[in-house]
Amino acid sequence: MEEAQRALLQRSRLRLVGELQVAPLWDLLLHKGVFTQDMIEEIQRAGTRRDQARQLVTDLQTRGRQAFPAFVSSLRETGQNDLAALLSEGAKFPQLRPLDLKPVEIGLRGGKGDTYRKAHEYLPTPVQAVTERRQVSTRPSAADQGSAAERSRRNSDMVYVLKADPCGYCLIINNVSFIEESDLSSREGSNVDCEKLEKRFKSLHFDVLVRRDLKAQEIAGELQRLARQDHSALDCCLVVILSHGCQTSHIQFPGGIYGTDGKHIPVEKIVNFFNGSHCPSLRGKPKLFFIQACGGEQKDRGFEVDSDSPVNQPRGGSVESDATPFQLQPGNLDEPDAVASLPTPSDILVSYSTFPGFVSWRDTQSGSWYVETLDSVP
Known part of the structure; x- marks a missing residue:
């Protein structure tokens, strides 16, 4: 199930728990593969109708990608159209319009010299070839040593202290x-x-x-x-x-x-x-x-198993x-x-x-x- 669908179920939870009629849904949810028979029986053991509805909404969020539309479809098939509409409307997200990009002509005033000067102001300085070999020091600087100490401190903060006796x-x-x-x-x-x-x-x-x-x-x-x-x-x-x-x-x-x-x-x-x-x-x-x-x-x-397996053979033979x-x-x-x-x-x-x-x-x-x-x- 997508995160947006889970969030919608959470937002609608109060109304679903209050109004959802769970009994007519079981066969449909089983047939559509939303829940197994064991899962349905466990939800039914939750108690009252409200308790079962609450558990159903919770368990529904753990199911696969088709669980949400199958649930909404089951609501419609059992006449619970208000709840189906609630979830259907909430699941509609506005489509993003493509950006209408048009080329814009930038006018540069002045002569050729002016044009070069103004355009040159917006161009990055070209990288110059390095003609001298620089001496690179492998000795860590004071700043590097400080950051290493900070990293060590942070790592120690992430370690659980187990010094109590008994632990x-x-x-x-x-x-x-x-x-x-x-x-x-x-x-x-x-x-x-x-x-x-x-x-x-x-x-x-x-x-x-x-x-x-x-x-x-x-x-x-x-x-x-x-x-x-x-x-x-x-x-x-x-x-x-x-x-x-x-x-x-x-x-x-x-x-x-x-x-x-x-x-x-x-x-x-x-x-x-x-x-x-x-x-x-x-x-x-x-x-x-x-x-x-x-x-x-x-x-x-x-x-039951035997303990007479060959000594040179792994347990279970595999x-x-x-x-x-x-x-x-x-x-x-x-x-x-x-x-x-x-x-x-x-x-x-x-x-x-x-x-x-x-x-x-x-x-x-x-x-x-x-x-x-x-x-x-x-």
């Missing part, structure tokens, strides 16, 4: 076992990941808290408790989540995390618990999120397994487990284990490749 809080959420009704497999090997990261972050002087097998609401509760802590004397905050996941509607951070009850919490909501307005004592301090979780349109049920779209094929020796993103607001880094739409891999005995890589950083 900060680190919350690790490790979901391994899921209820049968969730249709999600047990995440064998995740305990290995958890132990590696707990040991690593303790060695970096973080106060580490590990919570295991939490429901979606319990995950939200733990994160809110961490965000409400006083971080004034600390320099950083870490959140590590090891679980199954799913694809959700988003503005900046894709993906959702499943609790052991099969319900999910969006990554965007997780990150927003720690923004400047909700967690003022972390303003200007780095907030890092490391997420190892399945991703995709459908729930990832996982599958060095490209971490960049292969999720397919259940016989012979895969690892479990698919995550989706990625790089969007980064102020002082926030969200690290996923792979790119959106792709899988990452977790060995049931030695843990995930992603965590193994994190743990190998010196």
Whole structure:
């Protein structure tokens, strides 16, 4: 969607939330490819009609170039002509007229001498050939040394200070076992990941808290408790989540995390618990999120793996397994487990284990490749 269309939706947001009838739109928006069925169901779970309308307007801004005209067309087809006209009129921008450029004759008075003199006044002085070799000094001047010092000072201002002890809080959420009704497999090997990261972050002087097998609401509760802590004397905050996941509607951070009850919490909501307005004592301090979780349109049920792969063969039989779209094929020796993103607001880094739409891999005995890589950083 173009930036001008997003801005128009924002300007019209109040009226859209107040008047938009969402129920007749679902089939049309699904048919036109604006939203998937999962996305529509998530919007419907927002609550009242106003809540659903508000969520629809928010999610619409994340869709592709054809989303805006498809939405306006759907409004007309469902008889919501006033709202369609509101957006259609706002989307019309005046065309720029081509400049009517005509040559202008500049009259120069006087004789030939006058003409040359006046024209010469408007011409640049020709560059003279350099006949003498100048001595060039390679020693930095006082001004150069001063600017170098200024650049060094500016660079130091851009570096986070991590001198507190403890450096900060680190919350690790490790979901391994899921209820049968969730249709999600047990995440064998995740305990290995958890132990590696707990040991690593303790060695970096973080106060580490590990919570295991939490429901979606319990995950939200733990994160809110961490965000409400006083971080004034600390320099950083870490959140590590090891679980199954799913694809959700988003503005900046894709993906959702499943609790052991099969319900999910969006990554965007997780990150927003720690923004400047909700967690003022972390303003200007780095907030890092490391997420190892399945991703995709459908729930990832996982599958068991053998540990009898040849010693001289890479895990999974392919060095490209971490960049292969999720397919259940016989012979895969690892479990698919995550989706990625790089969007980064102020002082926030969200690290996923792979790119959106792709899988990452977790060995049931030695843990995930992603965590193994994190743990190998010196």
